[in-house]
Amino acid sequence: MTSLNHVPAPTAAAAPPVPYRTDATWTNWGGNQSATPAFTVQPRNEQEALDAVRFALREGLPVRAVGSGHSSSPLVQTGGVLMDMSRLSAITGTDKRQRRARAMAGTTINAFGDALWAQGLALGNQGDIDKQQIAGALATSTHGSGKDLGSFSSKLRWVKLINGYGEIVEIGEGQLRELRAAQVALGTLGVFLEVELDVEDKYYLQEQITYPTWAETTATWQSDIDSNRHYSFLWCPDSDSCELLDLPGSPGHDMTDRSYTKRYNVAHIQDESELSTREGARLDRSYRIYPGGFTTQFHELEYFVRSEDGLAAVEAVQDLIRTRHHDQKYPVEVRWVKADDAYMSQFQGRDSTVITLTTKPGTDYWQFFRDADAVLQEFEPRAHWGKIHFMTRSRLERLYPGLDTFIQVRREFDPRGIFLNDHTRALFG
Ligand SMILES: Cc1cc2nc3c(=O)[nH]c(=O)nc-3n(C[C@H](O)[C@H](O)[C@H](O)COP(=O)(O)OP(=O)(O)OC[C@H]3O[C@@H](n4cnc5c(N)ncnc54)[C@H](O)[C@@H]3O)c2cc1C
Structure with missing residues (x-):
């Protein structure tokens, strides 16, 4: 891959004073977003990061930082300076x-x-x-x-x-x-x-995996939310749904219209000889219990509704899959998150139910996502910023009371908008 020609070829004066590349194409984890920045830098310390931003300012280039590239929305793309922050780690x-x-x-x-x-x-x-x-x-x-x-x-x-x-x-x-x-x-x-x-x-967690029918899932809806530290489930529309996310299916049961539910609660143990790796009933340090794998590529849309609307919103999505999108066989993941105060947080002022729709790379998932966006509108959903969504500035104006303050602060920190790209400029410019 050769360097782009929309900026001057790097010379000693025009290059960032940190190790850089001009031939690196960046692609995200899901493979649906990519860019070829004019300069890709990987600062090894704060001074190098500062030098890279000052270089961009001097040369009139935009800057975006990239983490692990696990977002599937167009957050990271830039034709300017991409700052790979992976070496600033400790x-x-x-x-x-x-x-x-x-x-x-x-x-x-x-x-x-x-x-x-x-x-x-x-x-x-x-x-x-x-x-x-x-x-x-x-x-x-x-x-x-x-x-x-x-x-x-x-x-x-x-x-x-x-x-x-x-x-x-x-x-x-x-x-x-x-x-x-x-x-x-x-x-x-x-x-x-x-x-x-x-x-x-530090705390230990006891895992409990169960496979209730949808009727059973709804019968204990509120008590499950209230009585478990972590409660979440993946509702399966099809007998093959679990396999698509490498989840173990329920032995002896067709998973169609069943949930793979996860409950994690604090366990008090005398010593670590009590830990268990038994599938579906692990007992371990908290940070070893949470990560669920998900190593195969997929694309996601994730919307957040008020908790009181959670069940109705999940059922609206189920209805959409059953009536208009039979081919969507991935599990629908459902989770809960406590309200907070950050201006652009999806949870700002709202205890939320999270609904995640997953689709396969290489398939045309846009109509499914658009239809899901439409059926969820009655619940005034917010969207995960790192997943595929259809948010626009006017939607944000309706959904985020702190939007104006956020934009003011953003402009105070970055009056020239060097940290914006097309996606974020439309939302917060
Ligand atoms: C398999 C998978 C599982 C996931 N599971 C969950 C989940 O359980 N819960 C959930 O909420 N989300 C989940 N996500 C989404 C993921 O957590 C978010 O997209 C997250 O933002 C990705 O972090 P990242 O380090 O990859 O950041 P990137 O995707 O690289 O970047 C995200 C944003 O962070 C900014 N950024 C990165 N570093 C810096 C920096 N140093 N300074 C300023 N800005 C910076 C980037 O500019 C960009 O705007 C999942 C995604 C995948 C692919």
């Missing part, structure tokens, strides 16, 4: 008494596990995978499940970032307006270098 401090942890922005969620545990701490919740970098997870309000558990973004208490003036600045709890913007910023406030999160004392 847990930089913990405070057991305050239950806090600091980490560099490129630290993966996976890398928190052993490191925090050694300090008697753990992340309070995690999602289905742990491959994301912490700044990437924060940028899109990545979440797990549990009605009393907030997203990663709800735990952000401090951040150090490079703003659109090419300065390193910090945002802490004394600047609530800015912090609420930084908690879910889709990379538009600047390049995050280091973050501090609320964490918890």
